[in-house]
Amino acid sequence: MKKILYALLSLLLFSACAETFNDASQEAALPSIYPDYLGVTIPVNIAPLCFSLTDEEALRIDAVVSDTHGHRLHCQGKESVDFSLDGWRKLLGQNCGDSLSITVSAKYADGWHTYRPFSIYVSPDSIDYGICYRLIEPGYEVWSKMGIYERNLSSFDEHPLIENTQFEGCVNCHSFNRGNPADMSLHIRGLHGATLLRHNGGPISAYNTRTDQTLGFCVYPYWHPSGRYIAYSTNATSQLFHSADSNRIEVFDTASDLQVYDIDKNELLLSSLVKQDSVYETFPVFSADGRSLFFCAARALPEGSHQLDSIYYDLCRIDFNPETGKFGSRIDTLVYASAQHKSVSFPRPSYDGQFLCYTLSDYGQFSIWHHEADLYLLDLTTGQSFPMAKANSEDTESFHNWSSNSRWLVFSSRRDDGLFTRPYFCHVDTRGVVTKAFMLPQRSPRRFYRERFLSFNVPEFVTAPVRFNSHKASRLINADTRTPFGVRKIEEVKP
């Protein structure tokens, strides 16, 4: 009954505001819309792709989404088209694995213009429930308000999991086990520094990850598929700023190591092979089967050197035995980027074990501040890498993550304005064919993205709502009681 009432009300409002036009001049060109959704592939359960015309002179915009069976969804608006959620879901459901045609018309001072229709493909591969990200101003060293937020991908709902209005400090590096929010790791930095861990949906605990045998606090996390381990890097990180370069900031390590945290035993497992003084090891991630650890490694700079543009990270791999927690004795280089004077960052293997997506930039490991940074896909069966041309842009593509079914990739890109990162999605099929990326849908996208002075940082898929008790978490953070991490040194397995 309620739905019918809403539908009637919407119809009434729509019919009252929508203009009809029969005399529109037909344009041969495709419409120029924001965000660019022309020819994209979308999951069947994505929120409506609302859009505006890039030309802000347009007085009204009208869009008709139609399929080959005669179904259609019509929307008209002043600034953008805002498709009804129910109508959109229904239409996508009816066209799973098929294309939809979108006809856009725009009203200018001289009347209506109708553009050549474009199509979007509805993939039968669904996308996860949502994504989590940090919202933060893309700044330098000082932070203002920030938080970790959850966004439902099937609607426009966004809500905070935790914000730094609840405690004094900064929050970063949220991580889930293959998108499962039951396993969660989250760092708090500043006065009340801690790492919050949730395991198997249990209570949140606060840890002190700094030990006397590691470089400092644990940094970049990645869950083992079993949920028993978390790989962390420890990084001595510094920042410098460019005086005349569009890459404003250089974030670099002066030392970094890897270790694996055994949740069951509350111990960091240390191996000298991934803890070498002459090598910067960072961004550890477990393979899909959990028996390898991929990571990035670069030859360390001499102490005091600021030749940052000579730090090149390769993609490496070492065996890991989840039964014993022991590392292998040999490090393999999978992508020898340093040979081409390039640098790998953020390796992320797909959960089906087929691919590994990474970011390639000119140097260093903090590719988010490198406008040249692009995404590459490594086929783990052939060892061949190739750029994800359809997903990449002229500007930065950086952090990324796979959906739990390994068919969708979310990544952060600065293509919109060169500074504020926005989440984009692309489809990757079993053959490694990558589709054109589309931006996270918003109800009034141009207004939304223009008015939001925040970057979407570290987008991570989640398979279900996170249900994070921020008040309990902030009480834990403010209480300053921390469980210290233990340490166990591991002998390498002899070949």
Next chain:
Amino acid sequence: MSSVGSFKFLRPLCTLLFGVAVLLFFGLAYPHHLHFQEQNQLFLFDRNYAWEIVRLPGGVADLLGRFCTQFFLFAWVGALIIALLLSVVQLLTLRTVSWGRLYGLSFVPSFLLWLFLLDENALLGGVWAVLLTLLASWGFDRLPRGWMRRILLLFAIPVLYWIVGPICILFFLLQAPRPKRDAWYYGVFVLLAVMLVILSYYLPVPADRLWFGVHFHRYPTVIPILLWVAALSVFILTLVARTYHRWANASSRYVVSFLLVAISMGYLVWTSSNFKAEKVMQYDFMARHQQWNRILATINTQKPNNQIGVTVQNLALAKHGMLADRLFDYNQNGIAGLLPDVERDATSPLPTAEAFYQLGMIYVAQRTVFEAQEAILDFQKSARCYKRLAQTNLILGSYEVARKYLTALQKTLFYHDWAKETLPLLGDEEAIAKHPEYGHLRQSAYNEDFYFSDHVTPKMLEDLFFSNTENRLAFDYLRAYYLLTGDRESYTRLLLHTSIKP
């Protein structure tokens, strides 16, 4: 004239005198504190902005405070607003009880609020919270007694709490002596406490801020004690007035109490004022508005002896081409007086950022301004910083980022026109090149990239000058740098390698 008649006549006069005193104080003695307040916020005429504020307890008072603070860009307007608010608080306090000879005490809460506002981080929303609470109490007093009033009292708990925050406790205290203090009345307080406990589980703010105020002070961890004293003083003083009612009305010398309060509280206000900070803020204000002549006049009257003053003094000297020649006529702070290291606060980096900007070190200026804005403790943004960030991004060719800042500024009252005028410049290379400020700064910028951090090195100035040897300001700063460090060799070499006459 009878005493009652003169009382009626003199009361508005006393209020007027008080208001004029407040106006003169903030307009003449404390104007730059008002400018400081204005530059630490960005008031937008925008639904989302307003919603983000009013969704928290005390949000309506906070929004009204922010709305008024935007007028502090013009100190006299700001002073008038404060004078009006404090006068209204006094008039509402006056109406809470019959003061008689203790009439002067009705000024005490307003004087306490005045004291509260001496702190540059005290927010006007706090004053609005007290004012709205008194207004609600005054309105409630006009309601007929009975069940309807009791039911309204019940509704007043959440509504008033949401409008003014925990200051609303004053409302319930003021209502205390009127009806009999029965279980119903005390139940209201229990209900308020229960509501706060429940809210603490749902609102994204620490529980203690729900009890003491979410946004009455810029420092989130500071409890605004003076504000609370001012608010509670209304209740305490009305109790005093009621207790000594008979005695208080026994004499007609009510003006004496006014004079006593005015003199003692006025003295307290004056001695509690931070005129040193006012002076520092004045230098920052003059640098912000590029009042180079006024700066010279000011430093010639009284040589600055603080970090910000010396930085601004040197910038003004350089803008007049006199930095190196008259460097030692004024106080210096070594090389830190030229371009100090960037600190992690919202105030001290801004004059330095102005110097960076004027020199043509645009990336450095951009970073410094951005960091200063991020350091604003209550997470507000700054119209001053937005404007400068729009300019730096425009000069650096980041037009879409500049557009974001300009679009936001278009939603302000006092920066709207500037933003509207600047928007057409985006992407118009020819117009930017011809622009007297942006074109010049583009030419002054670095050619070669290098890394910098918080500390300005001589090489940064050398690179800047040799990127464009017409950059007179860089030349003066470099000479001053060599003079301050006693580097005669570099100084002589510089003079030999340039066509600029010192």
